[in-house]
Amino acid sequence: MKNSTITRFALCSLLLSSICANAQKTTLEVDIAKTVTKIQPTMFGLFFEDINFAADGGLYAEMIKNRSFEFDKPLMGWEQPNTKRSSLNMQSGAATPINVSENKTNPNFCRILINDDKGYAIVNEGFRGMGVKKGAKYNLSLKAANPDGSIKKIIFQLIDKDQKVMGETSIIPSSKEWKNYTSQFTAAQTEAKAKLKITFEGTGTIDLDMISLFPEETWKNRKNGLRKDLVQLLYDMKPGFLRFPGGCIVEGRTLSDRYQWKKSVGNVEDRKTMINRWNMEFSHKQTPDYFQSFGLGFYEYFQLSEDIGATPLPILSCGMACQYNTGELAPMEELDPYIQDALDLIEFANGDLNTNWGKLRSDMGHPKSFNLKYIGVGNEQWGPDYIERYKVFEKAIKAKYPKIIIVSGSGPSPDGEHFDYAMKELKKLGAELIDEHYYKSPQWFRENAARYDLYDRKGPKIFAGEYAAQSVSGANPNNRNNWECAFSEAAFMTGLERNAEVVNLTSYAPLMAHEDAWQWTPDMIWFNNLEAYGSANYQVQKLFSTHKGTDLLNITRDGKPLTGQNNLYASAVKDVNTKKVMIKLVNTASTSREITIGLKGSKIETKGSLTTLASAGLQDENTFSEPEKITPKESEYQLKDGKAQISLPPYSVSVLKLKIK
CATH class of the missing domain: 2.60.120.260 (Galactose-binding domain-like)
Incomplete structure (x- = not known):
């Protein structure tokens, strides 16, 4: 009787082990021949804002603080x-x-x-x-x-x-x-x-x-140029666009201290120094010595975009100061100067040498057009006042420059009253590209990988302009660039890519932070006066951006997309130029997962490569002492019987790259 009990127990254990093992196995299918939609070259890009000493003291390589004695306290520094x-x-x-x-x-x-x-x-x-x-x-x-x-x-x-x-x-x-x-x-x-x-x-x-x-050594060795190591990190991402100069920096606390692009061009010594709006915004990190010299101005932003192969995407004030501060409004009858700034910026970027602003661009050293295609009206304003102003901007811009794509905003949150109102009104207006922002928990990012699955394919396109998982809560100084945040963003990004028919541009925010002078966390790139490194979030962004592809493919399990079932997420693309298939797989579970991928529609070379980002701890981070703690590992990969069989490590982001015959 005792032996019989032991035998039954052993059989049950084996059966349970077999069931558990099978539960870890997932079979997916990819149709390589069938393109779902084209992926925009702008799919994965960069958002730069002068926060966290990202410009003066960071990307702009000037080493002297208050070089022209123009701070509010002229001898500060x-x-x-x-x-x-x-x-x-x-x-x-x-x-x-x-x-x-x-x-x-x-x-x-x-x-x-x-x-x-x-x-x-x-x-x-x-x-x-x-x-x-x-x-x-x-x-x-x-x-x-x-x-x-x-x-x-x-x-x-x-x-x-x-x-x-x-x-x-x-x-x-x-x-x-x-x-x-x-x-x-x-x-x-x-x-x-x-x-x-x-x-x-x-x-x-x-x-x-x-x-x-x-x-002397700056990016491209330009005199009085940009910090080489920081630009290199941007260049290595192969970004599709560069959004600048922000962010709330565009709006100003009041309209008088908004960012005015015309004051940021021309001779550097003639650009008027201005206090940075982030200097005293947060009680946890006040920086009264934070100013803008505008040595990094709109000409330099356009030049940087060109250098790193990114489409420029400038954002301009719509006559509304930050609604978290004064919310000051330019009266509708006084909006003309703001609208003229937008029209003149397009002329500065694209105008020929016979135009006033095109001539200035040429005189500054760039006779050729910067090929501006996009312009943003407002940052993350909300409510009827924004919609009223957006209409006037849209009418004026389209009348003179009908091919320019206008970016509108849906407010600071991905849901709620302000978001719903903006989306409803902007859809009525036939808005081309709507900017959505999300600063949410890692769990929110994992749970919203299917956010765009039901968006109207004939409606406005989406720009996921600012997003970052918050390990604690929004605007909290204890937020960390930990691995859970990074792989949760990767899970969400598979949903962005799967919905490339709707989502045309995406960017993490903020981009940079000085180790000793930050205001907001988390941030994609960290630097001090000598060194810089990419966070785990940077490594995720880079992995997606450098494996973008030209065509979206379906990757399904039982005919359905993988959006978190069994903690698995996936997207697939091909590049018609390099003839490569790239499959992104995210495992957010604490255990490994066995994946089998059936490939149909085209013949595939048996040899490929597998790139994996993984770390054992949810709280793991890259740091100045361990800048490559979480970094991609690439290995050769061999197909078996025309199928891809992969063991996904716990808490991992993987990219399988295969060559089409």
Whole structure:
């Protein structure tokens, strides 16, 4: 009896094991010959906003903070460490901001009185320090006026945190009038928190302005250009578009501090510095020294788009300030300047050399058109006021530029009263492309992979313009770029790709964050003054973007798409140019999954490749100490009997790539 019980128990265990094993197996089918729809080249792109010190202190490689003394506090960022204060005078010297009111865009300069040329110095702290690398060259430029000829030399030194000199150069201020000077350093050591120290030979008065320091090595080695390692991370993604300059940065807290593109073009020194709207937005991370120099302006954004092979997608104010702040409205009868800005921007990007704005583009160094195809009206405004203004913009833009595609907005959330109203009204207007935003939990992303399955194929196209899984909650400083967020986004992205008939553009947000000066988390790329890395979310975005394809294919289980059944998600594409099939598979379960994929419609080479992103822990992250903790692993793959059999690791994102014969 005892042996019989043991035997029955063993048989039940074997049967249960067999059932469980079979439950882990999934058979899918892909019809390679049948194209569901064409995939837009813009399917996976980038959204850039000047938040988290992403422009000044980040992508824009300028190392001097407040180079032209135009911050609200003109000497912010500048220290006078050796000044001895008394009730009557500055014994060693003093720096005083001077305002020249007739210069409307750059009215301030710094007048320095040197009483003791051995004891006076002025030091720039950079953007949380300056990152310098041993053996690298750094280009200095400035404007100086030596009115009484008393200052014989100006010495510039890169110093480390212990005041040790790491590089030195000097200039002779030879003119009583304003004159431009240049020189160069070579750094003797690597230092993340360097500063620029300026001392003088002679006593008397010297005037300084536009003190600037750039690495010689920038992206494409452009003078005073962009930070090479950050642009490289963008380039490597092969993005379909670049949306700029935001984001809420477009709107401003008030209309007067909105982003105005015309103030961001022309000579860099003539661009008016403005406070960044994110400087005091969040109590958890206030940054009163966060300003916009606009050295990275609209011309540079268009140029960057061209450099990385991305379609430019500028977003402009629609006459509504941020509704989370003042919500200030430009009256309808005063909307003309805003509309003219949109029309002039199209001329700046595409106009020939006989137009005013086309000529400016050419004079700045780009005679050819930037081939602008899209323009956004407003960021994430909502309500009747937005719809009323959108109508006027649409009418004016289409009247002059009928081929330009206009991006409209559905508000800040993917559902609710504001979203429903915007979608209803924009559909009535026949809107071409509607921008949707989602900052939700990882679970929401997994549960909404089928979000677009029932969207009207004849209705407006969708731009998933801002999305990121929030590990805690929206706008929370404790949000992390953890692996659960990343693979949950991948699950959602299979749904975006499966619905390429409706979804034409998608982008994660925000793009970049400085390790020491961020306001919002999570972010796709993290950097400090010396290094940069792509988060796990970046690796997911890159994997999808570099395996985009030209044609959408059906991938089904029992005739239905895989949208989370048994924690599995899938999409499939082919590239008619490279003759490759690419199948994306996401396993969000804590156990492995055995997948068999039947391939019909075309003959396939038996050899291919399998790329996998995986990590054992939901909280795992890439960091500065482990920047490649979660990174793709590629291996050769062999078909068996014309079928693909794959074991998907727990918590994984995989791409199977096969060649069509």
